Amino acid sequence: MLSILLIECKEDDANIFRAYAEGKITYSDAKFLEDPIHLVKDKKIIAETYPKESGSFVLAGPYDKGAYKLQLKNFKVKSFSTDTQGCKISNDSLSIEIPDGVTYVIFNDITLK
Template sequence: MKSAIHIISLLILLLLATAQCKDDDTQIFRAYAEGTISYSDAKFLQDPIHLVKDGKIIAETYPKDNGNFVLAGPYDKGIYKLQLKQYKIKSFSTETKGCRLSADSLAIEIPDGVTYVIFNNIELK
């Protein structure tokens, strides 16, 4: 009986000793976006705001009553978007260079390499 416990203990120790953390995690960064959205229709508060990378949602939040929002999600490289579900963006202001309004006005494209962006104001149509 004691030898069976010793063998099981050794197997568990061996498994723990050979377990490794993924090296990939050290290469993953986070994308942060925050700001204020000016809106006139209170229904806007019911729709989520997303960060989207390659067609996949990497972060989701709902705006506060004052229009403020904060988003953070995994990011490695490439362009990503701050995307609204159905409300079109009229204009936006930020200190971050290279951000631009998408053709459908539902998103703001954030350039490759930018991991933190503050939108001073996003005005909806």
């Protein structure tokens, strides 16, 4: 007997995009590898990962609109480089703010304090 399962997409699902961030972090303290990296939107974590030993990372999470952040838990950002315009270090230096409309960003290097 052959069963057919029909899956219906909700109309809202067509409007959901994903935010992607990837890059490499330069660090001098190996404890950095023990802390997660987050993408945060409206104070909610939309993605989480841990950096590889090399400092590289890839994150992806649901995104519709508005600015969001690449957030580090216990380490401050000293500097970063990216080709994406409008990114900046937050006032507390614990995150990098990513502007509205940017759905894919590559950080060539993020240096921690």
